[in-house]
Amino acid sequence: MIYNEEQSMLRDTLLDLLAERSPPAALRAWRDRDGCASYDNDLWQQLAELGLGALLLPEAHGGLGFGYLGLGAAMEALGRHLALTPTVGSTVLAGELIERLGSDTQRATLLPKIAAGTVFAVAVDEGSHYNPAAIGATLEDGRLNGAKTMVLNADLASHWLVVANRGEQLCVALVDPSTSGIAITTEQLMDGSCVSSITFTDVAVGDADCLGSGCSRQAVGEALDIAALATAAEQLGGSEALLEQTVAFLSEREQFGVKIGTFQALQHRCAQLFCELELAKSALLGALYQLDSGSINLASDLASSASHAKALANDCYVKTSNEATQLHGGMGVTDEMDIGLYLKRSRVCNQLFGDSRYHCDRFASLAGF
Amino acid sequence: MQDYDQFRAQTRAWLETNCPPSQRQPVLEEEQIWAGKSQHFHNDEARQYFEAMRDKGWTAPDWPAEYGGGGLDASQTKILEQEMARLNCRPPLYDMGIWMLGPALLAYGSEEQKREHIPRIVRGEVRWAQGYSEPGAGSDLASLKTKCEDCGDHFLVNGTKIWTTKADHADWIFCLVRTDPTAAKQAGISFLLIDMHSGGVSTAPIKLISGASVFCQTFFDNVKVPKNQLVGELNQGWAVAKELLKHERKLMSSMSSMVQDDQEGIVELAKKHTPTAPDGKLVDGALRRDITRHLMNQRAQELLNERLYHQAKARAIDPRLGMTIKHIGTAELQRKDELLLEILGNRGLSWETPSTTDNEHTIVKNWAYDKAHTIAGGTSEIQLNIIAKRALGLPA
Numbered sequence: 001m002i003y004n005e006e007q008s009m010l011r012d013t014l015l016d017l018l019a020e021r022s023p024p025a026a027l028r029a030w031r032d033r034d035g036c037a038s039y040d041n042d043l044w045q046q047l048a049e050l051g052l053g054a055l056l057l058p059e060a061h062g063g064l065g066f067g068y069l070g071l072g073a074a075m076e077a078l079g080r081h082l083a084l085t086p087t088v089g090s091t092v093l094a095g096e097l098i099e100r101l102g103s104d105t106q107r108a109t110l111l112p113k114i115a116a117g118t119v120f121a122v123a124v125d126e127g128s129h130y131n132p133a134a135i136g137a138t139l140e141d142g143r144l145n146g147a148k149t150m151v152l153n154a155d156l157a158s159h160w161l162v163v164a165n166r167g168e169q170l171c172v173a174l175v176d177p178s179t180s181g182i183a184i185t186t187e188q189l190m191d192g193s194c195v196s197s198i199t200f201t202d203v204a205v206g207d208a209d210c211l212g213s214g215c216s217r218q219a220v221g222e223a224l225d226i227a228a229l230a231t232a233a234e235q236l237g238g239s240e241a242l243l244e245q246t247v248a249f250l251s252e253r254e255q256f257g258v259k260i261g262t263f264q265a266l267q268h269r270c271a272q273l274f275c276e277l278e279l280a281k282s283a284l285l286g287a288l289y290q291l292d293s294g295s296i297n298l299a300s301d302l303a304s305s306a307s308h309a310k311a312l313a314n315d316c317y318v319k320t321s322n323e324a325t326q327l328h329g330g331m332g333v334t335d336e337m338d339i340g341l342y343l344k345r346s347r348v349c350n351q352l353f354g355d356s357r358y359h360c361d362r363f364a365s366l367a368g369f
Numbered sequence: 370m371q372d373y374d375q376f377r378a379q380t381r382a383w384l385e386t387n388c389p390p391s392q393r394q395p396v397l398e399e400e401q402i403w404a405g406k407s408q409h410f411h412n413d414e415a416r417q418y419f420e421a422m423r424d425k426g427w428t429a430p431d432w433p434a435e436y437g438g439g440g441l442d443a444s445q446t447k448i449l450e451q452e453m454a455r456l457n458c459r460p461p462l463y464d465m466g467i468w469m470l471g472p473a474l475l476a477y478g479s480e481e482q483k484r485e486h487i488p489r490i491v492r493g494e495v496r497w498a499q500g501y502s503e504p505g506a507g508s509d510l511a512s513l514k515t516k517c518e519d520c521g522d523h524f525l526v527n528g529t530k531i532w533t534t535k536a537d538h539a540d541w542i543f544c545l546v547r548t549d550p551t552a553a554k555q556a557g558i559s560f561l562l563i564d565m566h567s568g569g570v571s572t573a574p575i576k577l578i579s580g581a582s583v584f585c586q587t588f589f590d591n592v593k594v595p596k597n598q599l600v601g602e603l604n605q606g607w608a609v610a611k612e613l614l615k616h617e618r619k620l621m622s623s624m625s626s627m628v629q630d631d632q633e634g635i636v637e638l639a640k641k642h643t644p645t646a647p648d649g650k651l652v653d654g655a656l657r658r659d660i661t662r663h664l665m666n667q668r669a670q671e672l673l674n675e676r677l678y679h680q681a682k683a684r685a686i687d688p689r690l691g692m693t694i695k696h697i698g699t700a701e702l703q704r705k706d707e708l709l710l711e712i713l714g715n716r717g718l719s720w721e722t723p724s725t726t727d728n729e730h731t732i733v734k735n736w737a738y739d740k741a742h743t744i745a746g747g748t749s750e751i752q753l754n755i756i757a758k759r760a761l762g763l764p765a
């Protein structure tokens with residue numbers, strides 16, 4: 001449950017690079033520029049050179065084998081700096097889907113592309129809430145139909161994977177974005193990131209472009225749960241950065257002739273945030289460690305562990321960002337400070353791969369109540 | 370390279386043989402095996418289990434074998450704990466000497482003190498009490514006033530201690546006393562071991578809101594104490610006390626697992642007292658969510674402990690984590706108590722009435738008793754002060 005030397009080094013290298021190349025202020029500029037795009041391709045190429053496309057993949061497919069804790073270390077760094085990248089959508093979600101559902105040929109063709117930094121997008125969500133158990137999109141007789149929302153990095157991806165019903169099971173259709181029958185709208189969210197809504201009308205999908213047969217519902221669920229864990233790591237990286245910035249502010253700011261950080265009421269609020277952060281981190285590290293050590297039962301335990309970690313990370317980031325805003329006083333509500341950027345990012349992360357309502361409900365159902 | 374798998378297998382087999390069935394049930398308060406002259410066993414199996422564990426030194430598994438401890442390393446100790454938890458083995462011995470004094474004596478005691486006291490603690494021959502707080506010195510412990518004068522060949526102690534756990538059954542007490550009234554607060558304190566059977570020592574139990582009387586006030590009226598019972602240097606008692614407090618905080622946070630309270634799980638209880646849907650889900654969505662939150666926090670706490678263990682094994686301990694444990698653990702325990710009481714509804718209001726079941730009775734009593742956990746051993750407010758200043762570095 002601790003990072004090994006390579007994983008720590010990965011995080012530190014990323015932190016150094018992002019501090020220079022993509023600090024939180026860069027997100028403000030990205031948000032305010034004309035047009036909209038889900039990530040900065042120049043930055044992504046640099047990150048891909050460091051291996052962000054190849055974190056999880058087996059070495060046989062061009063991966064670096066950093067493991068799931070390594071993924072956590074990388075996402076923590078991205079979260080601290082509010083960096084917008086296709087890591088979760090492409091490296092993690094697309095990579096895991098292909099790894100778990102692809103045929104040998106599909107894996108051998110597609111995984112090295114992801115490892116090299118080619119960006120894939122995965123369309124799962126429909127409607128206003130994450131609920132992968134109730135997917136309406138269908139793939140019947142080689143035709144894909146449905147409406148997807150909240151698709152990460154679809155605007156720039158060269159390949160799309162679309163989760164749809166095929167008979168009783170799920171399948172994942174590999175779709176070329178230029179195929180006819182596709183309508184895509186990409187819009188910026190409150191935090192400056194972009195997501196796409198895509199409708200598919202009788203889009204032709206050949207048999208060779210379908211991933212998954214047999215019990216694919218289980219494998220899709222696993223990939224989504226791993227994406228939820230990656231998001232949780234980003235959330236906790238962001239929470240940690242916020243807490244540090246808040247402590248620094250309270251240690252500087254003077255009122256009534258003293259540093260306001262000497263006030264017990266404010267100290268206790270920060271201490272409480274620290275406790276909740278460390279609890280949430282423990283839930284996350286526990287899940288990542290179990291995945292790496294192979295001690296997790298994928299069928300029975302991963303869903304519960306992922307819901308546990310994501311629910312605590314959701315609540316931690318939301319609460320820490322609210323508290324950080326309040327504890328920064330008037331400055332906290334200005335766009336000049338970075339606090340507001342984290343506040344908005346926290347709400348976006350909260351919806352990605354399930355909010356706490358979803359995960360608490362699932363955790364309870366899995367526990368039999 | 371030691372063979373931990375073999376150790377686990379041997380430990381498992383040994384526990385299966387030596388921990389009788391009655392000692393694998395959740396322990397009721399009256400069945401706890403306490404140390405000392407007044408030690409008693411509620412049945413023969415309890416005695417057999419205690420004696421077997423004692424003879425292996427597993428009442429204090431990680432203490433050095435040369436003083437009678439189990440001599441296990443950190444990994445072996447963890448394995449023993451895991452195997453005991455697997456079989457639901459009860460703690461073999463309850464004593465402040467095991468939990469607190471022993472580790473401090475091993476760190477600060479003289480060779481003579483270790484040889485005299487540690488083996489007797491391991492063997493459960495002496496029951497220890499803790500004399501820290503005073504009526505006027507609670508969170509501000511360093512303001513304590515119990516006076517200890519140097520009378521040449523002995524010390525003379527006068528004053529009073531409060532919240533001395535089970536002092537009315539204790540054989541010995543470890544105390545913080547003021548040996549230099551002129552020095553700055555922490556600088557004038559010494560750490561003293563006192564025989565409770567000495568002349569001038571008396572105790573009075575304190576009745577709590579739970580109805581229990583686990584704490585006493587202890588009075589010292591011209592008590593003579595031999596000088597070789599001073600632990601550490603004169604006026605250096607604060608360092609010893611801090612070592613002990615570390616262990617006390619760990620202890621308080623692990624209370625929930627030690628005193629096995631609700632024999633029925635919280636989910637089962639909720640299903641019994643509130644409506645469920647045909648698929649087994651609780652109909653009361655708010656209650657379902659509250660229980661989920663509690664279970665998630667409880668599991669995260671277990672994982673926090675796991676994380677500390679991994680850090681210790683890799684010799685990469687983040688000292689900030691340990692500071693959170695007492696506050697987190699005790700706050701969650703109280704949340705659980707409140708939930709259990711709420712689930713019982715009006716059945717959670719009775720107090721020793723004939724229609725109350727044992728389980729209901731335990732829930733109600735624990736609810737009242739556990740209010741003490743966020744106060745004893747450093748209040749939650751003090752814990753948050755420590756986190757704010759030492760973990761986060763906020764200004765003093």
